[in-house]
Amino acid sequence: MRHTAYVFDAYGTLFDVHAAVRRQAERIGPDAQRLSELWRAKQLEYSWIRTMMGAYQDFWSLTEQALDFALASLKIGDASLRADLLSAYWTLDCYPEVPHVLKGLKASGARLAILSNGSPAMLAAAVKSAALDGVIDEVFSVDPVRRFKTDPAVYDLVTMGWRLYPNAVSFQSSNRWDVAGATKFGFRTVWINRSGQPDEYRDFEPALILPSLEGLLTA
Missing domain, CATH: 1.10.150.240 (Putative phosphatase; domain 2)
Incomplete structure (x- = not known):
């Protein structure tokens, strides 16, 4: 869906x-x-x-x-x-499929955001370096709540900022612990398991497991 x-x-x-x-x-x-x-x-x-x-x-x-x-x-x-x-x-490479996938989701009418532990300056630099500033609608940093993932206050930045119920958000992360925290919060979660890691936190399962972001365009 x-x-x-x-x-x-x-x-x-x-x-x-x-x-x-x-x-x-x-x-x-x-x-x-x-x-x-x-x-x-x-x-x-x-x-x-x-x-x-x-x-x-x-x-x-x-x-x-x-x-x-x-x-x-x-x-x-x-x-x-x-x-x-x-x-x-400050200028990390993005994964190869990232620009194509984000542009495809954006073209479908979706709103796109980043939710990260990173500081605002770090995230602004990374987004600009990867030329994603034209497709990302908003960047949420943990700085306002002064806590890091998986604290629920971090995920609430999105629901409060965008005035959405948690289940209206599809949240993607390659970090299984982050997926567990977002699942418990109520997001629909997708684990991007790039390196084929075994699953854990089985009481907080993702809705979907993908090897890269590419699958979001057909999921």
Whole structure:
């Protein structure tokens, strides 16, 4: 069933979070993949811990802290590499199908939004770099509520901002934990399982599982 409101997670769903490290892979050497995975894992861990503690810092601060931990763990002390990796995070590559799918949904009359942990400045830069500013109607950052996903207040940004009931929203994320949180909130959810991960959170199942966003045009 086509929806009139499609909301997308940003990092990992629209934008490839591993693109920054991939651009510097030759400089990093054999630890490149491990660095990227650890950077991402700590970035998310810090968001969950700070939400539980009620000690909010914006996502850019957590991104910097997570990279510092990853570099220290792998004993990489190149300051210029750190600067280049952080710079690249502002212009992450979007996945190949993203522009085509979003334009197709937009042409069908749907409203499109991003709902992300990212700070407003991070998201504005990523959207502009990927040339998606012409198709995205609104970008919702967690900054106003000072909490991160999966806090219900984050998902409520969409329903309050667009004055919609949760079940009127189709929410897409590549993060299974994000899908679980959005499902519990009441969104119709689609898990974009790009890497073929096993399912979890089976008590909060998505309405649909797809290997990429492409399937949204026929679902």
